[in-house]
Amino acid sequence: MLKIENLHVEVEGKPILRGIDLEINAGEVHAIMGPNGSGKSTLAYVLAGREGYEVTEGQVLYKGQDLIELAPEARAAEGVFLGFQYPVAIPGVSNIYFLKAALNAIRKHRGQDPLDAIDFMKLSKEKAALVQLSDDLTKRSVNDGFSGGEKKRNEIFQMAMLEPSLAVLDETDSGLDIDALKVVAEGVNALRGPERAMLVITHYQRLLDHIVPDVVHVLIDGRIVRTGNKDLARQLEADGYAEVRGGMQP
Amino acid sequence: MTETGPRLLTSLPEAFDEGPAWFRTLRERAAGSLRDHGLPTKKTEAWRFTPVRSIVDGSFDREDDGLPRVTSPLPDGVTVRSLRDVLAEEPSLLEDRLGRTPVDHFGALNTSLFTDGLWIHVAASVAAGSVIELDHGFAGSAPSSPTVRYPRVLVTLEPGSQATLIETYGGDRPGSLTNSVMEVDLGSNALLHHVRIHEQNGLQVGYVDVRQDRDSRYHSVVATLGGALLRFDVRVHLEAPGAQCQLDGAYFVDGSDHVDHHTLVEHKAPHCRSAQTYRGIASGRGTAVFDGIVVVHRDAQKTEAHQENRNLLLSETATVHTKPHLEIDADDVVCSHGATVGSLDHDQLFYLRARGIPEDMARAILTYAFIEAVVDRVSDPATRERLREAVLARIPEGEAIRGVT
Numbered sequence: 001m002l003k004i005e006n007l008h009v010e011v012e013g014k015p016i017l018r019g020i021d022l023e024i025n026a027g028e029v030h031a032i033m034g035p036n037g038s039g040k041s042t043l044a045y046v047l048a049g050r051e052g053y054e055v056t057e058g059q060v061l062y063k064g065q066d067l068i069e070l071a072p073e074a075r076a077a078e079g080v081f082l083g084f085q086y087p088v089a090i091p092g093v094s095n096i097y098f099l100k101a102a103l104n105a106i107r108k109h110r111g112q113d114p115l116d117a118i119d120f121m122k123l124s125k126e127k128a129a130l131v132q133l134s135d136d137l138t139k140r141s142v143n144d145g146f147s148g149g150e151k152k153r154n155e156i157f158q159m160a161m162l163e164p165s166l167a168v169l170d171e172t173d174s175g176l177d178i179d180a181l182k183v184v185a186e187g188v189n190a191l192r193g194p195e196r197a198m199l200v201i202t203h204y205q206r207l208l209d210h211i212v213p214d215v216v217h218v219l220i221d222g223r224i225v226r227t228g229n230k231d232l233a234r235q236l237e238a239d240g241y242a243e244v245r246g247g248m249q250p
Numbered sequence: 251m252t253e254t255g256p257r258l259l260t261s262l263p264e265a266f267d268e269g270p271a272w273f274r275t276l277r278e279r280a281a282g283s284l285r286d287h288g289l290p291t292k293k294t295e296a297w298r299f300t301p302v303r304s305i306v307d308g309s310f311d312r313e314d315d316g317l318p319r320v321t322s323p324l325p326d327g328v329t330v331r332s333l334r335d336v337l338a339e340e341p342s343l344l345e346d347r348l349g350r351t352p353v354d355h356f357g358a359l360n361t362s363l364f365t366d367g368l369w370i371h372v373a374a375s376v377a378a379g380s381v382i383e384l385d386h387g388f389a390g391s392a393p394s395s396p397t398v399r400y401p402r403v404l405v406t407l408e409p410g411s412q413a414t415l416i417e418t419y420g421g422d423r424p425g426s427l428t429n430s431v432m433e434v435d436l437g438s439n440a441l442l443h444h445v446r447i448h449e450q451n452g453l454q455v456g457y458v459d460v461r462q463d464r465d466s467r468y469h470s471v472v473a474t475l476g477g478a479l480l481r482f483d484v485r486v487h488l489e490a491p492g493a494q495c496q497l498d499g500a501y502f503v504d505g506s507d508h509v510d511h512h513t514l515v516e517h518k519a520p521h522c523r524s525a526q527t528y529r530g531i532a533s534g535r536g537t538a539v540f541d542g543i544v545v546v547h548r549d550a551q552k553t554e555a556h557q558e559n560r561n562l563l564l565s566e567t568a569t570v571h572t573k574p575h576l577e578i579d580a581d582d583v584v585c586s587h588g589a590t591v592g593s594l595d596h597d598q599l600f601y602l603r604a605r606g607i608p609e610d611m612a613r614a615i616l617t618y619a620f621i622e623a624v625v626d627r628v629s630d631p632a633t634r635e636r637l638r639e640a641v642l643a644r645i646p647e648g649e650a651i652r653g654v655t
Contacts (some may be wrong), residue, residue: 043304049604050600051600052597071605072600072603073609076604076606082604088595089603090616091623092620093616098602098615099605101615102606102607103606104612105606160606
């Protein structure tokens with residue numbers, strides 16, 4: 001599904017990612033853990049196609065094609081989804097109409113007819129229930145006046161609507177209390193499937209108690225320094241990143 | 251006035267001999283002020299950004315009375331009469347109403363030269379839901395050379411009455427000048443919703459001058475969707491306690507358009523409120539100007555006044571001048587003002603695109619959302635829908651989002 005090879009990325013001339021190798025197969029959930037500033041969010045943005053992130057070396061193959069070549073909307077249409085760490089508010093643009101535009105743009109890209117209003121509403125009701133997002137929130141302006149938890153639930157709601165092949169979830173747990181975390185995690189788990197790959201980026205192990213990963217990577221200073229199973233996350237929680245960092249080759 | 255003087259003033263008569271004495275005096279004063287002070291130039295502060303030369307040095311044939319047409323059935327209690335007729339038959343009815351507020355420059359020009367006008371009178375009994383539509387489009391086919399017309403409208407709402415007035419300026423008459431004046435008089439507790447839609451390709455200089463009595467409310471929404479050169483001044487005089495006004499506007503410029511909105515709100519009495527929200531979109535080589543003044547007079551304690559102007563610059567060659575300002579002589583007031591000029595938000599744009607929305611469409615969605623805040627303020631649903639359609643037609647890629655917003 002996703003194959004990242006020797007990926008180097010600079011932001012404003014400053015190297016952030018320094019040679020990432022990562023392969024995720026359909027049906028797998030990988031977690032990337034790392035301290036602040038290690039390059040976690042950069043990796044997420046590079047995959048989604050944000051401007052200002054320059055790939056200086058290496059490549060990213062998604063379903064066999066060069067992902068970096070594609071515009072953000074083309075990546076989304078091909079099935080890449082980014083769950084934002086800080087979802088932006090868009091006053092004046094209704095959540096539900098925005099999502100309808102997105103879904104129908106993706107359907108068009110896939111050669112499918114647009115969903116009509118009735119089918120769309122039916123689908124959105126069903127998916128909103130998955131993350132307990134109220135009707136009121138689906139109709140309000142995108143993320144406008146949403147609490148931290150509501151924003152994150154809205155991200156997962158959108159993911160459920162768009163049914164991506166590859167979901168990159170950037171710090172989906174940040175700003176969530178334990179109850180909201182459970183709701184979000186249950187929403188994510190409901191979307192796990194043999195056709196879908198997920199990359200879950202987090203600072204803390206807490207999220208991974210609820211979204212149990214198949215593989216855990218530790219990202220420090222722009223490199224993956226350790227890869228293991230879910231027990232690696234627990235070990236990090238107990239020992240801290242300093243332990244891993246201390247063991248790194250200079 | 252310089253030796254040759256602006257061409258536009260050559261049509262000023264030497265003397266006024268029609269109508270009652272007070273009306274002749276009104277016109278003589280207006281013409282006198284023009285003879286003494288001329289028309290504005292680039293050096294006139296309030297006209298600094300307006301390319302006024304193309305107007306004052308233009309050569310125009312006098313077209314007609316410039317009377318707008320009433321295009322809606324008149325509600326009971328609403329009458330529309332010709333100003334010329336009333337001046338001839340019952341001039342005393344107009345003595346305290348017409349030309350009560352001195353209007354400078356082009357206002358004086360209109361006062362000197364209008365040949366007829368409309369008096370829209372709303373009786374005290376008229377309640378909410380009464381809609382009056384005025385069409386300022388051109389009658390007949392376009393003449394071979396540029397023309398000038400001087401539309402004049404007086405609107406009187408008797409105490410306690412309510413009405414919605416919708417004005418549309420449409421049609422294509424490049425190089426022709428429309429110099430309009432509308433005077434609005436709101437009796438105590440009266441409420442007027444006033445919508446103006448400008449889609450005319452030509453030169454326009456207009457005034458709306460509003461006087462408000464106790465507890466009256468005036469709500470104006472202007473949408474400027476086209477116009478080679480448009481300069482509009484809205485002046486509101488809050489003359490008695492409890493009067494409120496809300497002035498909202500949306501404007502677009504592209505090509506080499508110049509759109510210039512000036513507002514003046516005079517808080518002359520205590521416990522009055524005013525609020526202004528103007529939003530504009532500038533692209534191409536267009537120029538947009540917003541200049542708003544709120545004056546709070548010494549006795550106008552407990553005034554609340556807010557003023558906001560936000561602009562979206564969609565090209566590097568477009569220009570926006572924004573100048574909201576306050577002059578406050580009272581000490582117990584709540585006032586705010588602010589202005590912004592910016593481009594589309596990159597984070598919002600990326601968010602939409604990351605969800606699969608093509609870039610052009612994402613831009614259209616955000617552009618429309620920016621202006622929708624003003625469109626939503628139109629209370630009459632049919633007019634709101636009409637404005638929405640007109641705005642979508644004006645936004646690049648607006649067609650693409652018609653079913654989306």
